[in-house]
Amino acid sequence: MQDAASPPESARDSTPGNMPEFTVTEISGAVKRTIESSFERVRVRGEVSRPTRAGSGHLYLSLKDDQAVLEAVCWRGSAQRLSVQPEEGMEVIATGKLTTYPGRSKYQMVIEQIELAGEGALLKLLEDRRKRLAAEGLFDAERKRPIPYLPRVIGVVTSPTGAVIRDILHRLTDRFPVHVIVWPVLVQGEGAKDQIARAIAGFNAVPATGGRIARPDLLIVARGGGSLEDLWAFNEEVVVRAAAASDIPLISAVGHETDTTLIDFASDRRAPTPTAAAEMAVPVRAELVARIAEDTARLAHAMARRLADGGNHLNGLARGLGDPAARIEQAQQRLDYAAQTAGSTIQRRLERLSERVARRLPTPSEMLARTEGRLTALLRGLRIEPIAQRLAQDRREVERFAKAADSAVDRVLKVEDDRLKGLDRVLEANSFVRVLDRGFVLVRDADGAPVTAAEEARDGQPVSLRFRDGERAAVIGAGGSRPKPKPVAPPASQESLF
Template identity: 60%
Template sequence: MTPADTSLPGVAPSSAPRHNLPEVSVSELSQALKRTVEDAFGRVRVRGEISQPKVAGSGHCYLRLKDDAAVLDGVIWRGTMAKLSLRPEEGLEVIATGRLTTYPGRSSYQIIVESLELAGEGALLKLLEERKRRLAAEGLFGAERKRALPFLPRVVGVVTSPTGAVIRDILHRLNDRFPCHVLVWPVRVQGEGAADEIAAAIAGFNALDPGGAVPRPDVLIVARGGGSLDDLMAFNEEVVVRAAAASVVPLVSAVGHETDTTLIDFAADLRAPTPTGAAEMVVPVRLDLLTRVGDDGRRLLGAMARLLEDRAAYLTGLARGLPDLARRVEELTQRLDDRAQRLALAWPTLLERQRAAVDRLAARLRSPRELVAMRAGELGHLGRALDGAARRAVDDRARALDHLAARLRPAPLRQEAERRAADLARLSGALDAAGARRLNDAGARLDGAAKLLESYSFHKVLARGFVLVRDRAETPVTTAAATAAGQAVTLQFADGRVAATVAGAASDPPPPRSAPAPRRPARKPGKSGKPGGDRRQGDLLDGL
């Protein structure tokens, strides 16, 4: 073991070499580097492309600036982030102003960004084109979102700077064309915070109550004078474009001169070339309206006068074609009188014609007695034919039996034949008697039915002195209440008809006579053995 090996750990041997450079710690070296970098680069402007921008939960933004050969880390503190007019975006070429420092925890250096600006107008146009394409893809610039401006707004809202010449030009033009109520929402139109103020003004106008103390405008004008692209950047911000697209009130964009174009122009319902042009678009010319109303009124009066003249001439022409009303009434009255007279004469003629037809039909009808006699003759003929046929049949059978008996030799058979012949003769006699009785009974019933039918006929009633009363329609009148004074009726007697007229109204029936009515003799018993014969319908004329 050498002497060096026997030395204690951490104790340098007496023979170790000594250095002239002092020893420093890592922290001391990192702090020395930090002071050196911050003193040498206390204020720098770095141009590069933003890469990997990220906003932490604390509100700080971390990003990287790069070019084709190097990369520089950067950080934007939360307070500075709120003041920037340009938001860090991926691929955006900018000029960052700030100071360099180191981060000892990772042995790296970085820039503390205090402000950002686009690196030239070409980069700014590229940014605007990219933003325009993205917002158009969301549908914020669609033609279907555009609304027509009201023809005559009562309240006009203006979002602009209150100190510039723009508001004076707008007020002057509105007063010349058509004076109306104007509400101005003062905002900054460029610089930091201008975009937020413009968006808040648009949303504020839309939040007003239409019937409140401060009425909501019928149309909005967002206006600014001309300027460079950087001066008009507030109207290219996404927050302003979205506020204009979300506006319920129709919005007119009047930013810059006629050649200037901003993104709010695409989101607005109408773009005006200048603020003065916007004032001309939102209101018509009052004198032109008065002139137009006067012209329309004169044209309306002239058209109405011509229409009345045409209608009067047309009515006069129609009146010429009308006949004399008095003469027409006289002709119709005469025709009515003639028809009434003919109708009065035609009615009795029609009744007589119908009465004659009824009489002819009645003459063609056969009386019940004739019908009964005819049916009785037919029945007698049939009975005689039946008796003859029965006798011939009995005679034929008797002859056949006699012939058969003559041919039979034995006595018992002859006796049996004689007995059968006697039975046959007896049965033939009984058959003849039964047929005669049946014919007599049928004839008696037929005679009774004929007499009953004849007794039911109203002609028998008329023959006893009664009268059948009929009205003009040949309907029998059965009650006094069915008649009226002056009514024409027909009285039918047993020997003919007589026309009559009812003299007065129906009166109460006369009181009954004191003497009792004579009692009718009792009827003879009929063939059925009961008094009065068949009484099922025998009471029809009992009270006559």
């Protein structure tokens, strides 16, 4: 039998030194057969580097340690079935075979399965994923909704076999039997994450009314205890996002009390065990019945007490009102008296009207005569002499008042004229013109405002000079250098005056 590494007989050539010749293809094929036969099934542990998914679906990456690098490829079919998606820096154990790629003269590993290398790598991946999803806000407390107090329908996402579903159904039956819909899924292994995510989305897709099944008011995602690898499906990103996007309130009950998965952070409530999730989902029916009975008794007692208080209040009001029959009799008596009085009054008014109708009405001539007599009496009372006397008296009063007013106005005008002349003399005495008469000059700027200080005057500034007999225009500093002021003799001392 020919060895896998031996070249075919046709490729050998007897040459000096007994050295055979090979074509490039023959060498590449011999190397390929040797490597594939020697490393047909291998498990390689290393750190993932430069993972790249091509448009065709194939996954290319490198496995490395501190001394070497191994190129690897995972074909599309296998890449879709991977339970762990490789990420940069992840330490994994890859299962597959070694082969060569003649077109590049290199060897590579064809990966069929990837698993994380040890619990430490799992915990690091879990923590990195938790931080990334928390940064997106999927675990925020504001997103969590309250659990309904008494749901009519509960949807359970779990394995249809095993103790978990039996514990949940048994606990619900003991506490408060409700309608339960189970969506069977794998809870670990290949395909578990996709089934769990589809189950959560499927329950949310059930219409609220008119559907083939009732829409759950509450979801429970449950699984029994296990190792970190066994519970890993509930740490997958697709499951966490499905739980966070659920419109139906969701309770996560994965593992035992000490187990924590990422779905616990995204759910609306976390239960330490599946049995505890059933206890959170519904109240105890016996306790509700007892509470309703107690509330009914309290309500009946309160109503009886309220009715008794109302009866006592009504009796008190009745005692204050007196006997209604007696009050009605008194009112009837007053009505009888009023009827009799009204009858008498109506009778008297009718008699007076009859008398007036029976009397003879005056004729028009008689009515005119009476009116004429009243007018004559009025004319005798209207005389012109008193009116003329009153007018003359008023005219004299008006003339007297006019003369008095003229005299008063003249006196006031004279007083004001004297006061005005005095003010004019004071003003004339204090006028700046008098200061100009003494040889002073008033300096004004272009706006007519007085210039009172030297620091206000700038060189080249036009000003006007007001003398006692007129004004002249001038410019500050226009006359060249200023002459030095003549020294002023100091004032004479007190002794020199004497």
